[in-house]
Amino acid sequence: MSLSIQELIIEADRCVACGLCLPHCPTYRKTGSEADSPRGRIQLMRAVAQDILPNNSRFNAHIDLCLSCRSCESVCPNNVNYGALVDTSRALFIEKKSLFSQLTKPFIRQRNLANSLFWLLWLAQKLQLDGLVKKLVPVAKLLPQIQKPIVWKSIYPATTAKKGAVSLFLGCASNAFDNQTLKASVYLLNKLGFDVLIPSQQTCCGGIARQMGDADESARLIAQNQYGFDPALPVLTTASGCGAGLHDYLPNHKIQDISLFLQACDWTHVAITPLNQKIFVQDPCTLRNVQKSHLAVYDLLKKIPQADIQALPGNSQCCGGAGAYILTQSDMANTLLNDKLNAIQVNKVALLATSNIGCSLHIAKGLREKNITVNVLHPIQIFAKQLNFTGEI
Ligand code: SF4
Ligand code: SF4
DSSP: OOOOHHHHHHHHHTOOOOOTTGGGOHHHHHHOOGGGSHHHHHHHHHHHHTTSSOOOHHHHHHHHTOOOOOHHHHHOTTOOOHHHHHHHHHHHHSOOOOHHHHHHHHHHHOHHHHHHHHHHHHHHHHTTOHHHHHHHSGGGGGOOOOOOOOOOOSEEOOSSSOOEEEEEEOOHHHHHHOHHHHHHHHHHHHHTTEEEEOOTTOOOOSHHHHHTTOHHHHHHHHHHHHHHSOTTSEEEESSHHHHHHHHHHOTTSEEEEHHHHHHTSOOTTOOOOOOOSEEEEEOOHIIIIISOOTHHHHHHHTTSTTOEEEEOTTTTSOOSOOTTHHHHTHHHHHHHHHHHHHHHHHTTOSEEEESOHHHHHHHHHHHHHTTOOOEEEOHHHHHHHTTTOOSOO
């Protein structure tokens, strides 16, 4: 939600400075600095909004270091809407012309352009030219394995007696790096009797633009999604980062995380192959603190006979994979990632389920760098495999 300056001041005034949120804030825990705590940031945002403090580089640095994980919001006894405060401050006060946002904007705006790029990258990878690409464009080293791009149909009809219809949100990163999860979602929904609609007008959720303070671009993308999705149908998301943004900014649409939707379905007559394995679940902040549906992931995975579902210790702390944050605040992103990698090693994790592509890519990158072998998968992929999903729809 975006606020006016006056609304920002009123909302910030609702913070009673109790400090209960401080131990839950990852940046405060790492820096010990009040200015990098939720309470400190709220005071700074209010002071800048009231022209008591200047909007300078020091203020920008404290706001930029915030992960928007919203752990603070979820424990605040006064329900201060920290998400709206930080989104608004980024929109009103933060410099918008970052190189990252300028470079990514055309690809985010035009899905066809992004698709063409991913076809090229996939072909380069297939022809083993990706090493050359990474030499020529060093930032390409950050890219994970590109999955073969998909030309999506507008509808995938139910494969059993029809129970209803849903829309599926693709997302930019999920479509490029995790389209197996999108395919697995279509497979499961069809198997349960749901037609899956994939509106071609859909676009980016606007999260990256919002994070970079580009409220106009974010609003433009949200408006396009508002037009693209039928508000009468559930809009299912597989990346909780996108789901959280759509949940906040498309209040008249039925935005739901795919695991929440699926765990509530009737599975009585569906055969699920047992999996005698421990599955650790990483809770993305956006699923836990914004969509508040992280428990649905556990409930869904528990439907797999013999599977032992465990929460990854330290789940309440962000992994640092907060969208563009991994590029703009790489030191803090890596510090938080190390905590996650330690938890993975200490607990001898072999299979990790996470519902956000940002977390998944960030954690997988850390694992690769440390030569730790862990299968990091979206819970829907794990679940679909136990229902004979072969990767094709
Ligand atoms: S818990 Fe809420 S009221 Fe207390 S300091 Fe944090 S934001 Fe302010
Ligand atoms: S959103 Fe996260 S990083 Fe930002 S102030 Fe709140 S708890 Fe701290």
